[in-house]
Amino acid sequence: MAQPTTSSRQNSVRQPQPDRNRQNTPRPNREAVSAGPLREKRPSLNWGASLDRWFSDQRSALTLGVLLMLLSIGLFIAFISYMTTGHADQSVVGSAFSEPLAESGTETRNWVGLVGAFVAHVFVFRWFGVGALALPMIMFLAGYKLTLGRELFPLSRATAGLLFLAVWASLLAGYIVLATDSAETASVWCGGLGYEFNVTLYSLFGWGNLAFIAFSLFLFVVYFFDVRNIKLPSLSAPDLAGSLRSKSPKRPDATLQSYEESEIEEDNEEEEEPVPVNTVPVATPNLFVEKEPEVVPVKPVEPVIDNNVQETVSASLPEVIAKTTGVTLTIKNRESVTDDSADAEPSELSATPAPTFEPDAFDENDLVATHGLYDSTLDLPQYQYPTNELLTDYQNNRKAQVSDDELTANKERIETTLRNFGIEIDSIQASIGPTVTLYEIVPAKGVRISKIKSLEDDIALSLSALGIRIIAPMPGMGTIGIEVPNKNREMVSMRSVITSDVFASSKFDLPVVLGKTISNEIYVADLAKMPHLLMAGATGQGKSVGLNVLLTSLIYKKHPSQLKLVLVDPKKVELTLFNKLERHFLAKLPDSEEPIITDTKKVVNTLNSLCIEMDNRYNLLKDAGCRNLKEYNAKFTKRRLNPEKGHRYLPYIVLIIDELADLMMTAGKEVEQPIARLAQLARAIGIHLVVATQRPSVNVITGLIKANFPARLSFKVTSKIDSRTILDTGGAEQLVGMGDMLLSSNSDLIRLQCPFVDTNEIEDLCDFVGNQRGYDDAYALPEFVGDEGGQGEEKDVDLDNRDPMFDEAARLIVIHQQGSTSLIQRKLKLGYNRAGRLIDQLEAARIVGPFEGSKARDVLVQDLQLLEETLKRLKGE
Numbered sequence: 001m002a003q004p005t006t007s008s009r010q011n012s013v014r015q016p017q018p019d020r021n022r023q024n025t026p027r028p029n030r031e032a033v034s035a036g037p038l039r040e041k042r043p044s045l046n047w048g049a050s051l052d053r054w055f056s057d058q059r060s061a062l063t064l065g066v067l068l069m070l071l072s073i074g075l076f077i078a079f080i081s082y083m084t085t086g087h088a089d090q091s092v093v094g095s096a097f098s099e100p101l102a103e104s105g106t107e108t109r110n111w112v113g114l115v116g117a118f119v120a121h122v123f124v125f126r127w128f129g130v131g132a133l134a135l136p137m138i139m140f141l142a143g144y145k146l147t148l149g150r151e152l153f154p155l156s157r158a159t160a161g162l163l164f165l166a167v168w169a170s171l172l173a174g175y176i177v178l179a180t181d182s183a184e185t186a187s188v189w190c191g192g193l194g195y196e197f198n199v200t201l202y203s204l205f206g207w208g209n210l211a212f213i214a215f216s217l218f219l220f221v222v223y224f225f226d227v228r229n230i231k232l233p234s235l236s237a238p239d240l241a242g243s244l245r246s247k248s249p250k251r252p253d254a255t256l257q258s259y260e261e262s263e264i265e266e267d268n269e270e271e272e273e274p275v276p277v278n279t280v281p282v283a284t285p286n287l288f289v290e291k292e293p294e295v296v297p298v299k300p301v302e303p304v305i306d307n308n309v310q311e312t313v314s315a316s317l318p319e320v321i322a323k324t325t326g327v328t329l330t331i332k333n334r335e336s337v338t339d340d341s342a343d344a345e346p347s348e349l350s351a352t353p354a355p356t357f358e359p360d361a362f363d364e365n366d367l368v369a370t371h372g373l374y375d376s377t378l379d380l381p382q383y384q385y386p387t388n389e390l391l392t393d394y395q396n397n398r399k400a401q402v403s404d405d406e407l408t409a410n411k412e413r414i415e416t417t418l419r420n421f422g423i424e425i426d427s428i429q430a431s432i433g434p435t436v437t438l439y440e441i442v443p444a445k446g447v448r449i450s451k452i453k454s455l456e457d458d459i460a461l462s463l464s465a466l467g468i469r470i471i472a473p474m475p476g477m478g479t480i481g482i483e484v485p486n487k488n489r490e491m492v493s494m495r496s497v498i499t500s501d502v503f504a505s506s507k508f509d510l511p512v513v514l515g516k517t518i519s520n521e522i523y524v525a526d527l528a529k530m531p532h533l534l535m536a537g538a539t540g541q542g543k544s545v546g547l548n549v550l551l552t553s554l555i556y557k558k559h560p561s562q563l564k565l566v567l568v569d570p571k572k573v574e575l576t577l578f579n580k581l582e583r584h585f586l587a588k589l590p591d592s593e594e595p596i597i598t599d600t601k602k603v604v605n606t607l608n609s610l611c612i613e614m615d616n617r618y619n620l621l622k623d624a625g626c627r628n629l630k631e632y633n634a635k636f637t638k639r640r641l642n643p644e645k646g647h648r649y650l651p652y653i654v655l656i657i658d659e660l661a662d663l664m665m666t667a668g669k670e671v672e673q674p675i676a677r678l679a680q681l682a683r684a685i686g687i688h689l690v691v692a693t694q695r696p697s698v699n700v701i702t703g704l705i706k707a708n709f710p711a712r713l714s715f716k717v718t719s720k721i722d723s724r725t726i727l728d729t730g731g732a733e734q735l736v737g738m739g740d741m742l743l744s745s746n747s748d749l750i751r752l753q754c755p756f757v758d759t760n761e762i763e764d765l766c767d768f769v770g771n772q773r774g775y776d777d778a779y780a781l782p783e784f785v786g787d788e789g790g791q792g793e794e795k796d797v798d799l800d801n802r803d804p805m806f807d808e809a810a811r812l813i814v815i816h817q818q819g820s821t822s823l824i825q826r827k828l829k830l831g832y833n834r835a836g837r838l839i840d841q842l843e844a845a846r847i848v849g850p851f852e853g854s855k856a857r858d859v860l861v862q863d864l865q866l867l868e869e870t871l872k873r874l875k876g877e
């Protein structure tokens with residue numbers, strides 16, 4: 001027989017085929033189809049792919065989902081019906097195939113007819129008995145997921161659980177049926193499986209097979225709920241009552257917020273951070289709870305009866321066990337709690353503090369599939385980025401052109417001056433910048449560059465201009481540059497740079513627009529890469545405007561959830577306008593009233609607090625196996641980091657200090673050390689420093705500070721020495737003020753004109769942002785108790801009234817030999833305040849040494865044995 005030719009096969013492929021997915025899959029270009037190698041495109045050859053396509057088509061999923069739900073309801077009714085009418089139907093089902101169908105159909109008593117009776121007969125009578133009900137439940141859950149795209153309960157776990165219960169219920173019912181000798185009437189409850197199994201087991205163990213059935217339940221509970229240990233209650237009656245009460249009060253539909261509100265009422269101090277208003281975590285507490293779960297300690301709890309709160313949580317299996325047997329199971333697996341009980345704090349299920357609680361079944365794939373990527377901006381979903389109209393359009397001042405006459409005259413003067421000193425030049429070219437014009441000279445062969453450089457003052461004199469700067473040689477150009485200030489300079493408006501393409505399309509992490517270069521290009525830098533910036537400039541030369549420009553750039557580009565500012569303003573007036581951003585962009589110490597720090601003592605505390613934040617962040621990065629903030633946040637966004645282990649989205653923190661000189665005078669080493677420490681280490685974890693000073697002298701910009709600030713920016717300074725101090729080279733003393741500046745970064749020196757932003761514009765900007773809905777409070781930095789605070793508190797520590805977690809914390813500290821609050825915080829999952837109180841108590845008990853700045857305290861007890869003795873002594877045993 002003639003085989004079809006290749007072309008005839010191709011033709012058959014090109015025949016119009018009914019394709020259900022046509023609307024979803026882009027239709028291939030006709031020509032491409034006819035011209036391309038068609039053999040590979042034959043859809044009929046790849047069943048797997050077609051099936052995949054069919055499933056990925058939302059219409060198919062919807063159809064299948066609804067079908068499954070309908071079937072599950074039908075089956076459920078059929079099974080229930082069979083359990084009541086099964087006996088009557090058994091003969092009908094038995095004779096169904098020997099008699100006409102219509103006849104059998106009319107005889108059947110099942111509510112879902114003959115089919116219902118038949119299916120129920122198989123599943124209920126032959127197999128699982130009452131356990132068969134699990135089947136329609138599983139089908140319903142699967143159908144629900146397919147139809148609505150989300151899960152009522154985690155499907156795989158629910159299926160596993162229900163399948164177990166199906167078998168187990170059948171076994172238990174089988175046992176009861178056998179024990180009561182009621183197989184004749186009640187075998188429908190246990191099904192064939194349960195009955196036969198029990199009969200077999202009975203012949204082996206007698207009535208002891210109940211132990212087997214009970215043990216199988218125990219095994220299931222252990223593995224399904226990942227139970228690690230059983231704590232027999234050593235609690236007194238009120239303790240137990242307290243502990244049970246502490247876990248049960250819950251509104252059935254309690255959102256995370258409402259839960260936290262009640263927590264806040266209980267212990268206001270425990271609050272660590274403003275609760276982010278992120279809709280995703282609110283709806284699904286299984287996901288990103290930004291607040292660390294607090295372990296509920298076992299302590300006598302005063303009965304608190306809250307009328308709003310009812311014990312309506314559907315008791316989970318471990319709870320039932322706990323209530324009925326008095327044995328508390330410590331549950332490790334968070335997901336074991338069903339969806340609505342996921343509202344519950346994990347540790348609430350344990351009557352004993354459970355520092356070992358580590359939810360490890362954190363299935364990020366499931367989470368991303370169900371909820372999508374984490375979006376920090378959903379904290380403030382309505383937030384509007386500032387509009388360009390808030391900034392003034394300085395049309396009139398736009399261009400200050402240098403006239404041709406001015407250009408030629410300057411060129412000639414330069415040439416003459418150089419010739420007068422015996423220097424010949426081959427060519428001279430001018431490029432006009434906003435503030436200065438650069439004359440680029442190609443010197444004749446044999447001219448020594450140093451000679452030209454030494455003529456700086458003479459050239460300035462002949463041009464009768466201030467602020468001439470000679471760049472000899474121009475880096476990478478083979479020319480010599482002479483910068484001559486323009487008579488009429490251009491004012492670079494903030495609006496013109498913000499609206500520029502370079503800035504608008506910038507993908508930098510922390511883009512800051514620093515100004516215009518000499519060739520009129522807009523210069524945008526990434527503060528995250530700098531990674532810190534030192535700024536100097538004599539008074540009135542544009543430093544404050546420069547800081548405002550920097551802040552404006554960041555506020556224009558960043559969402560409040562991504563950036564926090566710590567503003568230090570010892571001059572008290574420069575940054576006050578930014579007060580309005582308190583609930584959006586500012587960060588402050590928990591106890592401080594003012595979001596902008598003006599008091600030196602507070603500055604020291606804030607800097608140390610940032611060091612703690614840095615340490616905390618490093619610990620988080622270490623746990624997450626990430627090298628820097630970007631990787632960490634990317635991982636968090638993909639929901640691969642478990643918030644219950646303390647992980648959270650980490651915003652960038654930019655610390656701005658407006659006047660370092662003042663601080664160095666009043667606090668010296670106290671500020672120098674944390675600044676240097678932050679500058680050395682904080683880049684990777686997203687804390688960046690911008691430090692400005694009027695006096696760039698060596699006792700302000702010390703070697704320690706300078707070494708850690710590779711990017712430095714100088715406005716006009718008063719002397720060459722100052723210029724050297726800040727830039728390591730002269731030149732800043734030659735600048736012409738009003739935002740004329742030199743940026744030294746990676747050994748490049750660039751002259752820039754800083755944009756101008758006026759106070760009115762800043763005011764409008766801050767009003768615009770500040771009037772929008774923000775967080776409840778400023779971003780809370782970790783609490784830091786200064787030296788004298790620590791001393792004072794020591795007297796207040798009452799060791800008779802120790803924290804319930806005291807022993808646990810002491811053991812932790814001794815095991816790790818590290819007296820750090822953050823260790824307690826992380827390992828015991830406590831708030832900062834409570835961890836701080838614990839460390840004070842540990843100090844009072846002489847388990848740790850006194851406070852030593854941002855370093856961890858000494859641990860005074862060497863091993864656990866000694867510690868246990870100390871603990872006994874404290875208890876008076």
Ligand SMILES: Nc1ncnc2c1ncn2[C@@H]1O[C@H](COP(=O)(O)OP(=O)(O)OP(=O)(O)O)[C@@H](O)[C@H]1O
Pocket residue numbers: 491492537538539540541542543544545546694738739740753754755756757
């Ligand atoms: N980029 C700029 N473009 C145009 N004019 C500017 C620019 N920067 C500053 N000026 C002018 O210089 C004045 C002083 O600037 P600014 O207040 O920033 O100085 P400062 O260095 O902060 O002074 P101080 O240290 O005394 O606070 C401004 O009022 C403004 O008129």
